[in-house]
Amino acid sequence: MFSCNNLCKRYGRVTALVDVTLAVEPGVVGLLGPNGAGKSTLISVLLGQTRATVGKASVLKLDISRQQRSIRRRVGFVPENDCLIPGMTGTGYVYYTGRLAGMSHADSMQRAHEVLDYVALEEARYRPTEGYYAGMKQRLKLAQALVHDPDLIFLDEPTNGMDPQGRQTMLSLISDLGNAGISVLLSSHLLPDVQRVCERVIIMAGGQVLTSGRIDEMSKPHPTLYTVDFAGDVAALRQQLAERKVSVLEHSNGRLSIELPGENSQTAVLEAVRASGGKLHGLHPRRSSLEETFMAAIQRQHQT
Amino acid sequence: MTDAPANRVHRYQRWDGELNKNRWTWLAMVVAGVRLALKDRKTRSLVTTITMVVLGACIVLYVLSLLELLAGTEQGKAIAEFVHAFLGVDVSEVSRIAEFRESLWRVFFLLIIKIEMFWVLLIVALVGPRLIASDLKHCALPIYFAKPVTPLTYVTSKWLVVAVFIALVTFIPNLLSLIVGVLITGGLHTWAQTASLGLDLVLSGLSVCLVGGAIVLALSSLSSDHRYVAVAWLAVCLLPVFGQTILNNLLPPESTTGWLGCVSLRDNIMTVTDWLFGMREALESSDLPAEAFTNALLKPVKPICAATVLAAWTLAALVLSYRRVVKFSQTAANV
Numbered sequence: 001m002f003s004c005n006n007l008c009k010r011y012g013r014v015t016a017l018v019d020v021t022l023a024v025e026p027g028v029v030g031l032l033g034p035n036g037a038g039k040s041t042l043i044s045v046l047l048g049q050t051r052a053t054v055g056k057a058s059v060l061k062l063d064i065s066r067q068q069r070s071i072r073r074r075v076g077f078v079p080e081n082d083c084l085i086p087g088m089t090g091t092g093y094v095y096y097t098g099r100l101a102g103m104s105h106a107d108s109m110q111r112a113h114e115v116l117d118y119v120a121l122e123e124a125r126y127r128p129t130e131g132y133y134a135g136m137k138q139r140l141k142l143a144q145a146l147v148h149d150p151d152l153i154f155l156d157e158p159t160n161g162m163d164p165q166g167r168q169t170m171l172s173l174i175s176d177l178g179n180a181g182i183s184v185l186l187s188s189h190l191l192p193d194v195q196r197v198c199e200r201v202i203i204m205a206g207g208q209v210l211t212s213g214r215i216d217e218m219s220k221p222h223p224t225l226y227t228v229d230f231a232g233d234v235a236a237l238r239q240q241l242a243e244r245k246v247s248v249l250e251h252s253n254g255r256l257s258i259e260l261p262g263e264n265s266q267t268a269v270l271e272a273v274r275a276s277g278g279k280l281h282g283l284h285p286r287r288s289s290l291e292e293t294f295m296a297a298i299q300r301q302h303q304t
Numbered sequence: 305m306t307d308a309p310a311n312r313v314h315r316y317q318r319w320d321g322e323l324n325k326n327r328w329t330w331l332a333m334v335v336a337g338v339r340l341a342l343k344d345r346k347t348r349s350l351v352t353t354i355t356m357v358v359l360g361a362c363i364v365l366y367v368l369s370l371l372e373l374l375a376g377t378e379q380g381k382a383i384a385e386f387v388h389a390f391l392g393v394d395v396s397e398v399s400r401i402a403e404f405r406e407s408l409w410r411v412f413f414l415l416i417i418k419i420e421m422f423w424v425l426l427i428v429a430l431v432g433p434r435l436i437a438s439d440l441k442h443c444a445l446p447i448y449f450a451k452p453v454t455p456l457t458y459v460t461s462k463w464l465v466v467a468v469f470i471a472l473v474t475f476i477p478n479l480l481s482l483i484v485g486v487l488i489t490g491g492l493h494t495w496a497q498t499a500s501l502g503l504d505l506v507l508s509g510l511s512v513c514l515v516g517g518a519i520v521l522a523l524s525s526l527s528s529d530h531r532y533v534a535v536a537w538l539a540v541c542l543l544p545v546f547g548q549t550i551l552n553n554l555l556p557p558e559s560t561t562g563w564l565g566c567v568s569l570r571d572n573i574m575t576v577t578d579w580l581f582g583m584r585e586a587l588e589s590s591d592l593p594a595e596a597f598t599n600a601l602l603k604p605v606k607p608i609c610a611a612t613v614l615a616a617w618t619l620a621a622l623v624l625s626y627r628r629v630v631k632f633s634q635t636a637a638n639v
């Protein structure tokens with residue numbers, strides 16, 4: 001999808017990107033980071049809008065310093081802000097952006113209708129965009145990014161300001177784009193959104209890439225936190241666990257969240273279950289969530 | 305209108321067409337810009353009212369052609385005697401009207417252009433301020449610069465939008481009037497006589513487009529509020545005129561001759577237009593009362609000075625617009 005090699009960007013004294021080195025394979029990738037992490041600057045550099053101070057990068061195997069226009073012909077961008085042109089209808093707006101991308105009049109008009117149908121704006125297509133509410137504006141921006149059928153789209157906070165239903169719609173659209181073979185770079189600070197639709201994630205802070213990789217690999221099994229599915233006398237089990245220095249963190253409907261006294265001490269749980277006279281249906285290590293990985297990465301960066 | 309149902313199944317369809325090389329992107333931007341501007345009722349009304357000027361010009365040209373037809377005839381002599389008897393004005397020279405047709409038409413169109421300057425002032429104040437300011441206000445720039453649009457294409461297209469409107473109230477109606485005048489007056493001879501006038505009308509109109517468009521574009525790139533831009537445009541056009549009037553009254557005429565005419569944008573444009581029209585030569589070579597016309601119509605500024613001032617304004621404005629747009633394009637994703 002794109003690769004960066006020692007990419008740096010400075011605005012005067014402020015360093016927005018610090019030695020960013022990445023090689024991202026096609027797919028749906030999340031770009032996570034707090035405000036000021038450098039996410040938007042990275043997108044701007046990859047789009048060829050901002051010239052990198054140092055370093056090299058390529059998008060879809062095109063050099064960002066020499067082939068900006070070619071990149072923009074193959075890339076779609078959904079900006080964070082509204083970015084609408086007042087006075088235009090939904091169709092007019094998407095048609096216009098198609099023309100800006102280099103589509104002919106007929107192609108642009110036909111495609112505008114197609115993508116507006118796709119993002120579920122078919123009923124509002126002839127309405128002025130000023131009357132659109134937040135969810136419709138986000139989907140309209142997605143439509144303009146898709147009008148020229150890009151191979152890659154950059155989405156900057158696409159679920160901002162959307163209600164839960166609109167958010168679900170947007171996320172399902174992003175998933176479908178991934179299934180259709182379009183690579184997606186989803187910049188967001190909403191971890192559940194990224195976790196739901198992305199295969200991989202890049203975590204940034206302070207202009208640096210803190211970590212990147214597959215989400216399922218990042219959420220490693222926790223060494224001491226386990227979930228127990230149990231049938232029997234829970235009070236007896238709790239007592240047995242307490243005797244073996246196993247703490248019960250949560251309990252609901254026969255499912256207990258426990259913390260073992262140390263690594264490789266699962267046998268203590270088995271003994272406690274046997275002693276309580278109940279039945280063990282499952283003992284699963286808890287996996288660290290994306291949020292925990294994210295927070296750990298940020299914490300590590302603060303410490304260094 | 306409710307949001308799309310979350311359980312709706314989306315199936316993206318790829319497009320197998322080809323993108324062109326963006327040679328005509330500017331045209332798409334100009335067409336969109338003109339359409340958007342014409343959605344404003346005030347702009348539409350202003351463009352429509354210019355037809356009155358065209359109509360008035362056609363009527364005057366028709367009267368002039370009638371006078372040419374009547375000149376030398378018994379009817380014409382009777383009319384001249386009638387005018388002399390009742391108004392005390394000697395119009396016997398009118399019998400030679402066809403001889404100095406070109407000069408007369410040049411003077412006439414110069415007067416028309418002076419009137420049209422008022423339309424230019426208003427139309428630019430209506431259309432120009434929104435060009436970049438509106439994109440800034442609505443953060444629309446990322447849409448342009450995430451597509452293969454260069455800052456140069458953006459600036460050129462925006463300038464062309466305002467240029468189209470200036471053309472609609474300057475040389476397009478003038479050319480229409482000229483064509484109607486030629487058709488009324490009759491024949492190839494008139495066409496040959498006034499062909500250069502047509503070219504001069506286009507050139508003078510283009511100079512207004514270039515200067516006015518560039519200045520309003522630069523102002524539009526400085527603010528995201530089009531109202532401030534409109535006020536700044538009116539100030540740029542009108543304040544020098546007021547200043548000029550005050551200085552003319554305060555200072556002795558000898559000390560202001562020459563440089564004071566260079567202060568006003570309108571005067572500079574008119575001086576260049578006079579020069580393009582060859583007014584001084586036209587008046588001097590004709591039997592028209594040259595001195596009276598010269599004092600009334602021509603500014604005491606050297607055309608080269610006026611042209612230099614206008615070129616400097618235009619260049620500075622274009623450089624400013626371009627630099628601002630380049631800056632915006634580089635921060636488009638961060639807007």
